[in-house]
């Protein structure tokens with residue numbers, strides 16, 4: 228391992244140049260105009276895998292290809308690590324406020340500025356370079372390695388989800404590591420051990436057959452906007468909990484030990500939360516802390532509300548319908564379909580006979596949580612300690628990352644979210660950047676991780 232670390236240090240400049248080559252490819256997955264560049268990035272990654280001594284295959288899908296590679300030379304008795312990443316990026320345009328061309332990497336004070344620098348090209352590339360460093364110096368790896376690098380993470384990721392459902396066993400491994408996240412500061416590396424699930428829906432309230440004159444019919448028909456507001460207002464109790472029968476039935480309760488871990492983890496202080504949100508005061512289930520409410524409790528949120536006329540001036544109309552969109556964030560062991568059915572039933576129960584309601588399912592993803600006491604977790608802790616230089620904290624993520632649940636549930640392995648970026652790297656925004664020191668620390672941590680897993 229020492230030879231590999233030495234090799235990585237000696238090759239640092241070349242590794243950076245290779246990363247810059249990848250950053251120059253505008254692999255924006257959401258915009259069809261960039262499809263040739265997405266393809267080009269897939270081929271570039273496959274080429275890199277071959278160069279470092281790993282097999283490489285470009286798997287076509289209905290949209291953007293999946294790049295898959297493996298090195299199984301450690302044999303059937305050795306552990307296998309699956310490394311996930313994504314080579315596609317969010318859109319970026321100079322006009323969005325970038326100081327430099329987002330696809331022309333610029334290094335300033337040891338920091339590279341480019342779209343994808345942190346999310347996720349700079350992060351997943353650390354694992355390729357770690358494998359290269361070990362293979363080139365030892366001629367072998369302490370574990371088998373599989374690479375799964377997709378091209379649709381920033382635009383739905385449906386192709387990979389479908390592929391995992393159908394061919395998931397190709398990716399079977401003892402542990403999956405994903406570096407596509409961030410930490411609050413370089414001395415607080417963060418392992419995310421839980422992501423929330425999601426189920427999205429819409430409520431449409433139908434009233435009169437057409438829009439009506441509010442003077443001629445107001446006071447005689449139940450206005451759909453008002454009826455919808457009345458329904459929505461009843462979906463939470465005054466204490467902030469969700470008023471949907473059965474909603475909390477499958478929620479795994481928080482243990483005292485976990486509450487302590489969340490309190491000492493990399494979450495928000497109240498001041499940081501206030502500064503970030505700009506909200507006048509916090510709201511929600513007061514018996515849970517803000518960080519518990521964000522990561523460990525399910526929520527029901529409304530994300531859109533429309534009806535009638537909201538343009539300039541006034542239009543005196545009772546609209547024929549009103550619509551709201553919303554989503555519930557779920558924690559283990561909640562099921563999106565079951566939750567949707569519960570919400571639908573409650574909305575229908577709350578709907579007055581003066582209107583007709585329609586509740587439609589829109590999208591979903593499963594929640595996932597990995598036991599922090601799983602031995603693979605310890606491998607990641609040791610890797611951070613020796614490679615990064617600091618012990619990690621554990622965090623529950625409020626957002627959803629369906630690939631974690633897909634791999635966890637369909638392939639059956641613990642998924643470790645081990646981020647090598649900073650919260651302040653400007654992911655998805657203008658001037659996304661990545662400290663090259665973190666890129667190199669990431670490579671060292673990955674080298675340590677592969678050896679740590681071999682000891683499990």
Ligand SMILES: [Zn+2]
Pocket residue numbers: 313346347380407
């Ligand atoms: Zn990402």
